[in-house]
Amino acid sequence: MTRAKGTSMSLTHSDGCDTAGFPAYENSCSVDDGAGRAIRDVLDRVGDKWSLLLIATLRGDRLRFSELLKHIPGISQRMLTLTLRQLERDGLISRTVYAEVPPRVEYELTELGGTLIPMARTIGDWALANHPAIEEARAEYDARP
Amino acid sequence: MTRAKGTSMSLTHSDGCDTAGFPAYENSCSVDDGAGRAIRDVLDRVGDKWSLLLIATLRGDRLRFSELLKHIPGISQRMLTLTLRQLERDGLISRTVYAEVPPRVEYELTELGGTLIPMARTIGDWALANHPAIEEARAEYDARP
DNA sequence: CTGGATCCCACTGGATACTG
């Protein structure tokens, strides 16, 4: 995981708008400046239904379209295509077309895309560790007047 | 992001149970057992438009409704209410009502909610570190035939 | 001040059929 060093923090504030947890978000610094936009962008990408799952599936592998379809249960052909295009556009995965018959296209993580793996791991770890507590909280919330 | 209903979400590869970046999954290929649901749940919560931002804003603070409205530029009253309810239901934030006139309600992170901060930090760090690369990749992608 | 109730639209994403 690459850490954002001090460089990013100096982007936004001259007014004591420090944000140890989430740079540029606390104390109502503008959301539309660089830092806020960066986070929103990443959340928009990673937060959608299939992107992170796709990243995780491609980890260390080089898979073709039909393989991805099989390895990701529930995804439609359309969403696989769209998600792959998005990720390719963002430079997170690479697409290689082989001029063969029948056609063959392989996808793999770029170096940049690979750096997402630790993030996926962090999210996965948190989910596994705390999901029981969340479910319990939900049950309690739903059961009370 | 919508909840995955009947759709399964195993992170498996063709043969065997590769965990594809979600470590603790080593031996659970099925999906409705906690693991897949846990990750999907967390992504559904963290991936939506305002939750993580709200968590970050509440970090170490105890804020009332109107303060949150001001500190989170762009959020609507409705979405603030809805997001707060969701997070409260999941036991991530606590809601304290003071019987005063005018009414006062304060929100703060629960202990469980506080454990999300490192995750937010990881995402934020990644975003700040790699957003330039993503923007560059997009520009290049859009500029090519 | 807090936040519920409504209306409404844009967008996400699923199913299906078609093509190079």
Add this chain to the structure above:
DNA sequence: CAGTATCCAGTGGGATCCAG
């Protein structure tokens, strides 16, 4: 095989008005 094109339902989320 690897998509593209079309249609369509559900819903996320903004604006607004109303209430305790």
